[in-house]
Amino acid sequence: MKPVGVVRKMDQLGRIVLPKSLRKRYEMNEGEPVEILVQGDHIILEKYRPKCSFCSSVENVMEFNERYICKSCIDEVQSFV
Known part of the structure; x- marks a missing residue:
């Protein structure tokens, strides 16, 4: 896994905002499902x-x-x- 170098704070409800550049790069659009995977001590987000x-x-x-x-x-x- 390659680090991207972006740090975001989580809000009170556990939400984070993915930077627009990452959403565009991985073609992740508003309203599309995202899969949350856990691998060891890593949390991975993928387009569903x-x-x-x-x-x-x-x-x-x-x-x-x-x-x-x-x-x-x-x-x-x-x-x-």
């Missing part, structure tokens, strides 16, 4: 990308019955039918 419920892939994922499934898993399931 739905993952396949079966294989956790984020490539070619579509929603089906309120769950996500990727094209590869759809093809694999269809081969059993």
